[in-house]
Amino acid sequence: MHALVERLYPLCRSITGDGVRATLDIVGEHLELEVHEVPTGTQVLDWTVPREWNIRDAYVKDPSGTRVVDFRRSNLHVVGYSVPVSAVMTLDELRPHLHTLPEQPGLVPYRTSYYAETWGFCLSQDTLDGMGPGPYEVVIDSTLADGHLTYAEHVVRGRTDEEVLISCHVCHPSLANDNLAGIAVATALAGRLREPRHTYRFLFAPGTIGAITWLARNRERTGRVRHGLTLACAGDPGALTYKRSRRGDAPIDRVMTAVLRDRPHTVVDFAPYGYDERQFCSPGFNLPVGSLTRTPYAGYPEYHTSGDDVGFVSPEAMADTLDALWAAVQVLERDGRYQNLSPYGEPQLGRRGLYGSLGGRSDTKQAQMAMLWVLNLSDGDHGLLDIAQRSGLPFGAVAEAAGALEGAGLLKRVGEGG
Amino acid sequence: MHALVERLYPLCRSITGDGVRATLDIVGEHLELEVHEVPTGTQVLDWTVPREWNIRDAYVKDPSGTRVVDFRRSNLHVVGYSVPVSAVMTLDELRPHLHTLPEQPGLVPYRTSYYAETWGFCLSQDTLDGMGPGPYEVVIDSTLADGHLTYAEHVVRGRTDEEVLISCHVCHPSLANDNLAGIAVATALAGRLREPRHTYRFLFAPGTIGAITWLARNRERTGRVRHGLTLACAGDPGALTYKRSRRGDAPIDRVMTAVLRDRPHTVVDFAPYGYDERQFCSPGFNLPVGSLTRTPYAGYPEYHTSGDDVGFVSPEAMADTLDALWAAVQVLERDGRYQNLSPYGEPQLGRRGLYGSLGGRSDTKQAQMAMLWVLNLSDGDHGLLDIAQRSGLPFGAVAEAAGALEGAGLLKRVGEGG
Amino acid sequence: MHALVERLYPLCRSITGDGVRATLDIVGEHLELEVHEVPTGTQVLDWTVPREWNIRDAYVKDPSGTRVVDFRRSNLHVVGYSVPVSAVMTLDELRPHLHTLPEQPGLVPYRTSYYAETWGFCLSQDTLDGMGPGPYEVVIDSTLADGHLTYAEHVVRGRTDEEVLISCHVCHPSLANDNLAGIAVATALAGRLREPRHTYRFLFAPGTIGAITWLARNRERTGRVRHGLTLACAGDPGALTYKRSRRGDAPIDRVMTAVLRDRPHTVVDFAPYGYDERQFCSPGFNLPVGSLTRTPYAGYPEYHTSGDDVGFVSPEAMADTLDALWAAVQVLERDGRYQNLSPYGEPQLGRRGLYGSLGGRSDTKQAQMAMLWVLNLSDGDHGLLDIAQRSGLPFGAVAEAAGALEGAGLLKRVGEGG
CATH class of the missing domain: 3.40.630.10 (Zn peptidases)
Structure with a gap:
């Protein structure tokens, strides 16, 4: 990933x-x-x-010819959906188009302006603080034109x-x-x-x-x-x-x-x-x-x-x-609502091989508890997740118990969980 | 006041x-x-x-002629609805008609007896402790007679x-x-x-x-x-x-x-x-x-x-x-239930001048949050107070958002709040 | 008991x-x-x-003729529903039929095996630890035969x-x-x-x-x-x-x-x-x-x-x-739902001798509070236990208040509590 x-x-x-x-x-x-x-x-x-927006290049070039703000270094430097610009401006003129994070002076902010026609650059406060009065060559080589919005789907059929x-x-x-x-x-x-x-x-x-x-x-x-x-x-x-x-x-x-x-x-x-x-x-x-x-x-x-x-x-x-x-x-x-098909009293699990046969012990296993909970709450109103939550048992144990009971003919699926 | x-x-x-x-x-x-x-x-x-009760005067006068309990000093001294009395009594005879607060000895209690015909005086425990054996002149100059019960209403029409x-x-x-x-x-x-x-x-x-x-x-x-x-x-x-x-x-x-x-x-x-x-x-x-x-x-x-x-x-x-x-x-x-008239997806607030146009910032203002909450919960079931409580926003901000959205044709009032 | x-x-x-x-x-x-x-x-x-199970005697007798495990000393020594046994076995052969509590070595466990045909003895871990290799005379004098299941009822007619x-x-x-x-x-x-x-x-x-x-x-x-x-x-x-x-x-x-x-x-x-x-x-x-x-x-x-x-x-x-x-x-x-027969405003309890007549006091008694609560909540929906719980008063006080109010014709029983 x-x-x-x-x-x-x-x-x-x-x-x-x-x-x-x-x-x-x-x-x-x-x-x-x-x-x-x-x-x-x-x-x-x-x-x-x-309209569809595309951009090839953008920069702010200082009097020495250095790109002090450069789209090629990071695409965050241009305000998203900026219209094309090609101009020479002083820092004072440029200033309203520059976005910084004064409280995080080393970081470049991310800004967009999808639905209001404008342009701008994002840069670190540190960079801005080092910029002289200019003049600067200011270029945004973008297009904003009829085109398309693109999205995609991937479907796994169930x-x-x-x-x-x-x-x-x-x-x-x-x-x-x-x-x-x-x-x-x-x-x-x-x-x-x-x-x-x-x-x-x-x-x-x-x-x-x-x-x-x-x-x-x-x-x-x-x-x-x-x-x-x-x-x-x-x-x-x-x-x-x-x-x-x-x-x-x-x-x-x-x-x-x-x-x-x-x-x-x-x-x-x-x-x-x-x-x-x-x-x-x-x-x-x-x-x-x-x-x-x-x-x-x-x-x-x-x-x-x-x-x-x-x-x-x-x-x-x-x-x-x-x-x-x-x-x-x-x-x-795996969640679902089930119906206990033997709801009057507990069904005899031992006879069906679903229960340890030696009684009197207190260390009944989680699997057996899960079966008792599933049987008790499978009245059509409770899903397996409900049962897991009410019993405090892991969902997996409850789902396995439901599977075993369904296999023994004691349970029938009747609907979605939830 | x-x-x-x-x-x-x-x-x-x-x-x-x-x-x-x-x-x-x-x-x-x-x-x-x-x-x-x-x-x-x-x-x-x-x-x-x-019956209507009125009182002009009441006192307990000691052998020296001093009013040791005096309605003129405080109307609390007389048990409310006391019937008229004019008698000379020893302290022992008077005692069952005297009410004090032994645990707050400096204070006079307030007592009434509206529906049982009786009379009495209220006084501080300190006063009672200073009273000699008497005899006392005991007077309640009240009337209890057919008359009226009085009450008043002030109505501000809405x-x-x-x-x-x-x-x-x-x-x-x-x-x-x-x-x-x-x-x-x-x-x-x-x-x-x-x-x-x-x-x-x-x-x-x-x-x-x-x-x-x-x-x-x-x-x-x-x-x-x-x-x-x-x-x-x-x-x-x-x-x-x-x-x-x-x-x-x-x-x-x-x-x-x-x-x-x-x-x-x-x-x-x-x-x-x-x-x-x-x-x-x-x-x-x-x-x-x-x-x-x-x-x-x-x-x-x-x-x-x-x-x-x-x-x-x-x-x-x-x-x-x-x-x-x-x-x-x-x-x-100001509370009320509203219906979002553009309930499928969010309406485009920016186009209507209701939303800051420069996206990407995290400091969205309270007013904009209030608009989003009002739009989201205005399904006819939630009132503005509900929305204020669920969003944690002040009621006033929510009510103002509702007003702005109603003004933009995005919202319609459909009923009382609550 | x-x-x-x-x-x-x-x-x-x-x-x-x-x-x-x-x-x-x-x-x-x-x-x-x-x-x-x-x-x-x-x-x-x-x-x-x-089948019905009965037992007369059971023991494990060591080579010296001593009953090291003896049903006569405690019936816990035999696994419930053990089938009859009469055999001579070494400790190794007997071992699978012996149940102990290693973590509570002085105690005898209780075990049963109602629905799986088997037999066994329960004993303390201490006893087991003292047992030699045998051979042991092993006897369970029980019967497992057609008979009956026995239970009893005692009914107090209401x-x-x-x-x-x-x-x-x-x-x-x-x-x-x-x-x-x-x-x-x-x-x-x-x-x-x-x-x-x-x-x-x-x-x-x-x-x-x-x-x-x-x-x-x-x-x-x-x-x-x-x-x-x-x-x-x-x-x-x-x-x-x-x-x-x-x-x-x-x-x-x-x-x-x-x-x-x-x-x-x-x-x-x-x-x-x-x-x-x-x-x-x-x-x-x-x-x-x-x-x-x-x-x-x-x-x-x-x-x-x-x-x-x-x-x-x-x-x-x-x-x-x-x-x-x-x-x-x-x-x-004593629980029940009652209907207040004078539900518009409080009924005048004083007139009916149910209320202290001297007003203005804050030490209103529990009995009077119970009456007010019973009157207020006796709308057919609340039972006396509900009222006791909501008021924080003892159930007995609430039930007595209901009795007094019913006696005064202010209350009528309309159904079960709960």
């Missing part, structure tokens, strides 16, 4: 343009992607697909049409945690799935406008989304954070809470700010989509700065995120 | 009589009052309006018939916190209201029998009471206390809890003891009426003693009570 | 056989019992009544058919806390009941198979069980423990929680392990049956060992268990 992050890092992504296409090409080497190109001007919900939506944004330039780590973990998760019960849909799309475009073009499909996660900031050193869906009690909320219980983690309530859960959880859709991150949105000093580089994300952290996701997939795949 | 307390303090109020009339006359200098006179013998719910009931009792003699401060704060609040949405009804009535009389004569009107508060003990040095309505989850309960959140305060559950919330919250009416006090009923040593004098209440405390009430009025007036 | 425990202690009980019959004979000296004999082979729910089920198991041999103390406390409780409102059914039956047999033969009657408790481990030095019914919010759960509130105690959620609440709370029946113990199932080191002897249970502990049960019976008998 870390190699994928390193490879994607130099590309200049934005909400449209060739950077997104190049990114999807690389992801497409790992996963079969369906790539969608949506023309500029297309109405998508309350929004319109904007035995049912019920979908699990995993979404990550692909519109940030050289920022590793936000969101190349998310792209890498989603790619790895997709690669692991084999003949699942649910259909898993991975969405690689630009933030906000990409999610809105997907929603606009898939309105009828949203009814199939049973569970969903936006995935971002998946590789920083912090603990995992799950942000609940707007519903707050959706199955995915309970699953993620259960999966994270035994790891360092935080669970926070939904708020209409953050990543594309904002769109999926808008009140008209109100999809059961939560958000999984490590340190959440805007919660670390490197957030949206040049400090969010490939060294900021670690293979270990991404593996931990993937592991938690995999555990969640296990629960989503 | 403190000047009003000082002016009302010397009057000898009881549940009937000229002291109540004189009190309402003075309040009537500040507010337009409708004064009601209800004849003795009138059946009111399970009760009957009692744009709707939905009423907010603010009730305070006017039956206590020289006790400043209980309840002259309540009368003063209610009077000040009434004077502040200008063309409100709700109709505000201020009730100045004797405790218990006055509230019961009002309820008996306004049975059909009680259905209009959407929110209510009994107001008492509004000027002591303690923190504010809100006692929930019997319902426990009425809008007024949520409003007061929200308003008090950022002040020192206590919130307590309903109990069928205290002030006239007992009557408003009797199970047949079960009105959404809570109780606002500072230190609650019987919770301070000066309670129902001569220690509850004009020095015990402060202008600052009364101003703080009024301020909290005013904040509650703001919420009652 | 302790004398009963001492008398029952030496009998060799199992899930069938003469030990159970002798136990019920002794209980029958205190209570009128209906004894049921259910033939071997009878189908009971998912189970079959097993004024209604609604039943309270008190169940205790009678299948353990010489174990005092588990469950002779339970039998003794149940017997004492039954003896105390006089013309109750509910019908009380006491069930003395072997664990698991006995409860299953009763359920199989009384399916239609289970609908009458309004409240129930399994009673076990009633005499150890630990604090009382109440385990909630599977429903978790049944009236018995609320009653027991209230009754235990002012004693050292623990309340735990239902789990499908423990005593016969497992059967009563199986999902098909889901009866409102909780479990009352002192230290719970398997929670003390003496559990299922020779350490659980008559010295382990105390008269004081059994009296405390009985006292808590008796308090619960008081609530079950």
